[in-house]
Amino acid sequence: MVNTAPPSTGNWPQAPLLAQRGKLFRIYNHYRVVISLLLLGLLFVDPANFDSRFRMLDYYQAGVVTYLAINGFISLIMFAGFQPQQRHITLSILADILMMHWLLLFSTGITNGLANLVIVSVAAGNILTPSRVGTFYAALAAICSLGISLWAVIALDAHADDIVRAGSLGILYFAAAFVLQYISRRMIRSEALASSRAQSLAELEQINRQIIQRMRTGILVMDHLGQIRLANAAAEEMLFEHTVEDDNRLPARGRALPVTLREGLNHWLQDPNRRVETFQPTPGSPVLQASFTRLDQERGDQILVFIEDTSKVTQQAQQMKLASLGRLTAGIAHEIRNPLGAISHAAQLMAESGHLEASDRKMLDIIQRHSRRVNGIIENVLDLSRRRPADTDLIDVGQWLSEFREDYLHTVGANGSANPPEISLHLAEGTPPARFDRSQIEQVLVNLCDNGLRYSAQHCGHPSLELSAGATADGQKAYVDVRDFGPGISPENRTSVFEPFFTTDKSGTGLGLYLARELCEANQAHLSLLDDGQPGSCFRITFAHHGRLI
Incomplete structure (x- = not known):
């Protein structure tokens, strides 16, 4: 005081x-x-x-x-x-x-x-x-x-x-x-x-400055031409991938807005009552929502911009939805598994019979396949409520990714597949370390690699994908890309692939990518789908700055 x-x-x-x-x-x-x-x-x-x-x-x-x-x-x-x-x-x-x-x-x-x-x-x-x-x-x-x-x-x-x-x-x-x-x-x-x-x-001014700098909402002050006057740390990190620990970063003051945000500003200047659409400053950044207001209503020469990470709001809504679903599933899982187990066991006994027609065996196969799918859905939803906190370590991303590739190929090769997968690895020089839970991020990579190999095999006839690691534009944060050679994801589905229970595969549960993003968020990493114009799909895990405590 x-x-x-x-x-x-x-x-x-x-x-x-x-x-x-x-x-x-x-x-x-x-x-x-x-x-x-x-x-x-x-x-x-x-x-x-x-x-x-x-x-x-x-x-x-x-x-x-x-x-x-x-x-x-x-x-x-x-x-x-x-x-x-x-x-x-x-x-x-x-x-x-x-x-x-x-x-x-x-x-x-x-x-x-x-x-x-x-x-x-x-x-x-x-x-x-x-x-x-x-x-x-x-x-x-x-x-x-x-x-x-x-x-x-x-x-x-x-x-x-x-x-x-x-x-x-x-x-x-x-x-x-x-x-x-x-x-x-x-x-x-x-x-x-x-x-x-x-x-x-x-x-008081110093306190306000500290509060604004530590806010997770991005705040910008700019003129009507789009030149930035002031920006807090959250805005610099969202728009320019700058971190507080990056002492060599260029100041946001005087810099021009990203093209996508500039377009939103032009639309708002034409119609202030119009809601600006969400945007991504870079392909690997989260989806952002901007709102504009004039700092001085009389003069109107400066504009105040609030930037929100919509993934946080979406995540909270999904967590509320899945929390309710998890409580429901946890309560009735035992009641569902008992009849499900009886159905699966009866189907197995019927399959052992030697007097079944081909059409009957086809129906039994449908019963067994969908029984396993229902059981998988229950297991995945229960995993959401049983997820443990991240136990992070400072990890050399290049070395870790090389070890993961060897272990994954060994695991997949142990299945005796006649068409063994091919996984190429590209490591950029100067890749910074990252801080995350090794087992959780490996679970994410396993899910992405499984999907990539499956879609590559369906599209090209041979399971193959590409793993790469490098640094973001500011050189302060590491990322890992998983690129497959499948048919890719259609534009109308790109914004829905991380939603729970969304799937284009009839045999899938629609929870794999959602769980993968949840695990990344638990490690302060971000999982995104890149739109780089190349064939196939490329998922990127962007890690937080290694100096940030999780």
Whole structure:
């Protein structure tokens, strides 16, 4: 919590006020140098009549020279960088009052015009030190003035009016001290309050900046031409694949919007009530939704953009749907499996009979195949509710992918297939490490490889696919591509392949790719379908920055 109370006026101010006191003291010392130069110059105006106008000319001249030397010395050391403290200012004011009375004593006394300069010294002392010390300055000046007047009356038979004048000057000293102390204290309170509020605003601005930078919603401020003025970390990561840890990234300020977002801005400028369509800045990035509003409704020269990752919203909706389905399936799984097991067992017994017609065996095959499919659906849905948290490690992606390829080929080859699969591997240099759960991501790759080999075999007659690893455009995050040589996915189905229970294969459950994306999200990775114009399908796993904690 920020303390907005002003500091006590009885204490010496802290750094900001102390610096201001130093500046005021510099100005006051310049004034003293000018006064001392004028006093020295007056000595040469009419030297013939000095003896008649001064009580002790030699002492007066020595005082003027000394006063000039002191002020000149202080100016030199301050010009050299000396920063006066409270004690230096106090001693300087005291010396100034005493020196002025020294000159009054050896000139014409309290009636001399130099007495008015004492008022200036007392006033300056109360401005520079608005405390009890300021009252002491007034008291010292009043005592010195009364002392000079009494000495002149007793020793020099001066007129008694000098005592009255000295008393009047003493009243002026105290009046100046009290008035200036009051004004200075009010100024200190106002300045302290303003400084405190400025500090509070600065801290609040810093807090707001930290909150905006840590928000997962992307925020942009740009002009109507699409030039970015400000962007938080989430927006830079979504649009330009920049991470907070990337110190070498180019700033988003001044950069142009991605083409897809620029098109959405143009549509919004034409019709502000129109909802902007979702877009992908890059083929491997998640699907984003942008909303626009004018930052200044009157001028309208700046536009505020909010960017949301729609996969998060979609994921939450799907999780709610599958949570309900999971609870339902968990409750009736036992009741379903009992009759399902009985059906499968009866079908197996019937298949052992030697008196079945070909049409009957075909019907039994349909029963067994769909029984296995129903059981697979139940198992997959139950796996969603039993999914364990990710146990992540920092992994060399290239080495890990090579080991996975060897293990997968060995596992598939152990089945004794007459048409063994071919899996090529391409590893780009400089692929950064990634942090993920090895077993979960391997489960994703197994699913993608199984699908890729199956569709490649159906389309080309030979199961083959391509595995590759590399770095994203910013060079900070690793990715893994799984490319098959099948017929590809039609454009109307590309946005639905990751939805649960969506499948184009009659024997599939429609949960494989959904489970794969769920496992990737659990490891802060992103599974996407690339649209690169090449034959077949290419699925990309983009890992989070290896410095991010999961």
